[in-house]
Structure formats: structure tokens, C-alpha cells
Amino acid sequence: MARIGMGYDVHRLVAGRDLWLGGVKIDHTMGLLGHSDADVAIHALCDALLGAACLRDIGYHFPDTDPRYKGIDSRKLLREVARLLREQGYRLGNCDITICAERPKINPHIPAMQQQLAACLECEPGQVSIKATTTERLGFTGREEGIAAYAVALIEKA
Ligand SMILES: Nc1ccn([C@@H]2O[C@H](COP(=O)(O)O)[C@@H](O)[C@H]2O)c(=O)n1
Numbered sequence: 001m002a003r004i005g006m007g008y009d010v011h012r013l014v015a016g017r018d019l020w021l022g023g024v025k026i027d028h029t030m031g032l033l034g035h036s037d038a039d040v041a042i043h044a045l046c047d048a049l050l051g052a053a054c055l056r057d058i059g060y061h062f063p064d065t066d067p068r069y070k071g072i073d074s075r076k077l078l079r080e081v082a083r084l085l086r087e088q089g090y091r092l093g094n095c096d097i098t099i100c101a102e103r104p105k106i107n108p109h110i111p112a113m114q115q116q117l118a119a120c121l122e123c124e125p126g127q128v129s130i131k132a133t134t135t136e137r138l139g140f141t142g143r144e145e146g147i148a149a150y151a152v153a154l155i156e157k158a
């Protein structure tokens with residue numbers, strides 16, 4: 001049986017941090033703040049996958065009070081989520097992520113992000129869709145105070 005899940009995450013943009021999105025380090029004037037590398041796209045995807053399998057959420061599995069996750073590369077968290085799903089007998093059908101950011105331009109980085117995320121999920125890049133939108137300068141994303149990401153995932157029993 002196929003199951004769907006959705007995820008949403010937000011991180012604040014600050015000076016002096018690297019910007020990691022979809023497992024790719026992007027040159028920018030600001031980066032995202034978090035306990036981990038704050039890769040908001042991966043976090044939304046983790047929650048979509050965990051939600052699809054009814055396995056709680058990212059903060060439940062990797063608490064931001066745990067020093068083991070301080071500064072962690074979110075690709076490691078996604079690999080662990082993929083392992084948890086495999087353990088339950090699930091495989092990914094497809095997933096789709098939307099990144100809401102006024103800047104920087106995400107489009108040039110999408111093929112690299114698909115490669116990175118597919119490697120973590122042990123699937124084909126064509127199963128991992130990534131899109132970007134501005135919010136037309138409206139709201140916290142429009143004011144460049146933060147970046148948000150939405151994700152949906154379809155999984156099925158192998
Ligand atoms: N950070 C972003 C935002 C948008 N894009 C691409 O530009 C297109 C137009 O953006 P709108 O917000 O006006 O819809 C969008 O469809 C994306 O292809 C981007 O690369 N990076």
C-alpha cells in the first residue's frame with residue numbers, strides 16, 4: 001500500500017553561517033541558523049518521509065538538545081531516516097520539495113541537490129523533485145529573515 005507524508009521547516013538566515021540547501025553548500029552572504037547545519041530542505045524531506053511511515057518527526061529522532069547532532073551534516077540525518085524506512089519495509093516512490101527563498105537563485109543548484117539527496121535515499125535522481133519560489137518579497141522569507149521548505153513524499157511497502 002502506498003502512503004504519503006508532508007513536511008515543513010523554517011530556519012533563520014544570519015550572517016557568518018554557511019548556507020546548506022538540499023545537501024549542497026551554496027555561496028551566499030548569509031547562512032541558516034540551527035543546531036545542525038540547518039539544511040531546511042533536507043529537514044522538510046525527513047519529516048515528509050517520517051510522516052509517510054507514521055514514524056514521528058526529525059526532532060523526535062534527533063533532538064536539538066543532543067550534542068551528537070551539533071553541527072551535523074543533515075545528509076547523515078536523511079540517510080538515517082532512509083534506513084528507518086527500509087527497516088519498516090518501505091521504499092520511496094517519489095518526493096517533491098519546494099524551497100521558499102527570495103535569494104539566492106536555487107535553480108542552478110537543483111541537479112546537484114537531486115544527486116545528493118538521491119545518494120542518501122539510495123534512489124534515482126528522477127525520484128527527487130526540487131523546486132524554488134520567492135514569496136514576492138512578502139513575509140519572513142520575502143524579507144530574507146529566513147528560508148522555508150515544504151516537502152511531500154510517497155512511499156510503498158517493498
Ligand atoms: N530562490 C529562488 C526563487 C525562485 N527561483 C526560480 O525563479 C522562478 C520564479 O520565481 P517566482 O517566485 O517569481 O515564482 C521560480 O519558478 C524558480 O524557477 C529560483 O531559482 N530561486
Ligand SMILES: C[C@@]1(CO)OP(=O)(O)OP(=O)(O)OC[C@H]1O
Nearest residue numbers: 034035036058059062063064069
Ligand atoms: C535537525 C535538528 C538536529 O538536532 O536540529 P536543527 O538544526 O535545529 O533543525 P530543526 O529543523 O529545528 O530540527 C530539529 C533537530 O532534529
